[in-house]
Amino acid sequence: MKQTPKTVKMWIITCLLFTLVLGNDRVFKMCGTWRHGNASRNLKYDLKTGCKEIEISANERTLSIQGSITAKCTQSSSINLESKPLQNQSPFCVFWEPLLDLLIVQLNGKNHTLCRPNGLQETCCTDLSQEKQETSALYGIVNGSIYGDTIRYDVMEKYTFQGDTINCKKKFCDEASKKPNGAKMIEEVVMKSNKTGRVDLPCAQSTVIEMKEGFTGLSLTLPAPRNVAPNMIPSVYLPSCLKSRSTSKVVCTYYKNKTLFQGGSSDVVLLDDIVGLSVENEIIENLPEPVRIRFYHSPLPSNYSRRCVSWDTRKDIKVNWRYDGCETVKIHDRETECCCNLLTYFAILVQVEKKATVHHLEALTFITAVGCAMSLVSCLVLFYWLCKCRRGKGQSLLVHRGVVVATFFLCLCFSLTSSLAKTGNETICKIMGTLLHYSLLSTLCWMTVEMFHTFFLVCCVSSSTLPLWVFYLAGFGIPAILVCRLLSIGDIYGLRKIMPSEDDTSLYFMCWMLDSDKSRLAHHIIIIGLLAVVVSSGIVMLFFVATKIPNRPEWRKNRMAFFSIWGLTCLFCTTWGLGLFSFVPFSEATLFLFCIINSCHGVFHLLRYYAIERMKKRCELSSDGGSRGSVMLQCRDDEGV
Structure with missing residues (x-):
């Protein structure tokens, strides 16, 4: 039928x-x-x-x-x-x-x-x-x-x-190690074993916990093989929000062997300890209170960083470690805690990743220190010179002084950051890092202001009608707003460690932006953005002036105006433009040029203003006969540049 x-x-x-x-x-x-x-x-x-x-x-x-x-x-x-x-x-x-x-x-x-x-x-x-x-x-x-x-x-x-x-357990572990979802197989079979408490396998040790009515959370140390020291066994805190039904089970599994988790990126190394957590017949994510897993490990080399990652076997058959969902809390050099807001078939571990190193750091530090000292002296001399100057337009002198003051404080903060960082005081280092970032942004903003102001004078040959407070707002106010916004976010500034090389264990300390995702994002958006504005505006203005001068007879005698734009473009674009190309294959040579030119920025300012003054004096001395009046008019117009 x-x-x-x-x-x-x-x-x-x-x-x-x-x-x-x-x-x-x-x-x-x-x-x-x-x-x-x-x-x-x-x-x-x-x-x-x-x-x-x-x-x-x-x-x-x-x-x-x-x-x-x-x-x-x-x-x-x-x-x-x-x-x-x-x-x-x-x-x-x-x-x-x-x-x-x-x-x-x-x-x-x-x-x-x-x-x-x-x-x-x-x-x-x-x-x-x-x-x-x-x-x-x-x-x-x-x-x-x-x-x-x-x-x-x-x-x-x-x-x-x-x-x-x-030997059933051994054979099961051998088969699980050959499967891409072997960890999931282990947690599933432990869940189906109808046992609570400790469950041992050659490849993993698990604890099955029954969350009954009134479950208020639980802290536990995971079961581990006998050869693992008691003070090196991971611990787990399960919050009360894990329980969503009247009764459910949670499996906490400790993997001492990384065989089940091979794969993923080749430039990272997994620590030996891996923890897997799963809840019976539940997919849990976006927990209001995170699950906390604490790992104990040997001290890591200084050029290594720690990050908590997870692998969700529901989304990926092959090993694919992710950073989202877990926050890394570095307790100290032997202890790391992972706070995760999701829970299903996945493993939590500490990622070890080599930090970027800077070769020839000692030589670069010496060059920068000497250049900053020369720039500090040059800025003081130039500021005194500008204050004693009786000629020129008021707005132009204001812009020149603003650039000099911002450059002076940038070199001063950079000279002090290493010494203050060695004290180890977090508060002082955070304040110093904030001031250094502010002075850098202020210098870039004042450079942009001077670039546009000089271009305006060259094109219009007249004084700007903008009030003085606009220049102060652009040079000092905008950087203050940006820095205050970053301070409100938190965890942006602090002690930064830089490795001289992979073989050297000595560290260079400075008070600057931290090595975190938020700090890197702020660096790329704000600093790189301002650098791009300075470099691109200088190139565009130089091109515009160079193409207009041959076609306008009144500009053919005005060599000083073109020289001023050309000097600004070379000074600003060459120095800060190198920062935009530090990632090219010639990065070491670029880094040396960047340190030499930028640390001597104040010296170049002094040389530029000195060259312009010499040109003005030569212009005045060459004025004689019937042409004296027109030449003097040209010189006076050029004083604003």
Whole structure:
């Protein structure tokens, strides 16, 4: 008789569910169709410990499972099958999971658990292979199959399978290590073991915790192999918000072996300790209170950094470590805590990544110190010169003084940052880093103001109508607003460590922006953005003036105006423009040029103003005869430049 479509559909769905639940290729799965009579039927079983054989047989009234294959389960009984079948045949499957000592018979879409899980078995009977089969004339098993592969299509009275006694845990770990989702397999089988407390495997040690009504959170130290020192075992804090049902289980697994987690980027190294957390039948993320995992490890080299990462096996079959979802808290050099707001089948670990190093740091530091000292003296001389100057437009002198003052404080802050950083005072270093960043932004803003102001004078040959407070706002106010905004975000400024080289253990300390994601983002948006404005505006203005001068007769005698724009462009674009190209292959040579030119920035300012004054004096001395009046007018106009 043929099966109804409804029965077939139910059978297919149930088989798929069992494939998902018991889905690893070590599960024994024998299926077929039991051809029986129309009288009452029963399921008979007689199971004993050992590893002799298992017989699956059927006749007119009885489907029988008997043999010696279990580790601890001893069961013998008969189940009356109440419902009368609509036809004289019933589909069935026998599932055997030796690691769990679990045996289930599925008959007409209904599950009959003959042996329930009783922990993970050390020694078990597995690798069942067919030994013999007996034929029957009318009643028995039709279309018998193993793992979906048909053995016989005709009616068979009995199938007999023999197994081998093996170390079940070891074999399971060997198979899990070969699978990309091996960690997930381990957590699933521990969850199905029907045990609470400690569960040991050669490849992992787990703790199964039952979260009952009134669960208020729990701190625990994970189980670990005997060879691990007690003070090096990770600890976990589970918040109360993990429990979403009346009763649920959470599995905390400790992996001392990284074999299951090989893969991902080749430029990172995983620490030996890895922790996996999963909750029974739950996908948990965006927790209001984070799960905290604390790792204990040996002190890391100074040129290594620590980051907590996670791998969600629901999203990636292969190993793919992610930084999102976990925050790294560095307790001290031997202890790191990971605070994570998501929880499912994933591992949490500490990532070790080499920091960027700076070669020839000692030479670069010496060059910068000498250049900053020369710039400080040059800025003082130039500021005194500008204050004593009686000629020129008021706005122009204001802009010149603003650039000099900003450059002076930038060199002063940079000269003090290393000495203050060595004190180790976090508050002082945070203040110093803030001042250094502010003086750098102020210098870039005043350079941009001078670039546009000079260009305006050259093009219009007249004084700007802008009030003086606009220049102060652009040079000092805008940087103050940006720095205050960064201070409100927090964790931007502080002690920064720089490695001289990969082989050198001595560190260079400075008070600057921290090596964090927020600080790097602020650096690229603000500093690199202002550098791009200074460099691009200088190039555009130089190009504009150079193309307009040959076409305008009134400018042909005004050599000083072009020289001023050309000097500003070379000074600003060459010095700060190198900062935009420090990532090119010639980075070391670029770094030396950048340090030399920028540390001597104040000296170049002094030389530029001195050259312009010399040109003005020569212009005045050359004024004689009838042309004296026009030349003097030109010189006076050029004084604003």
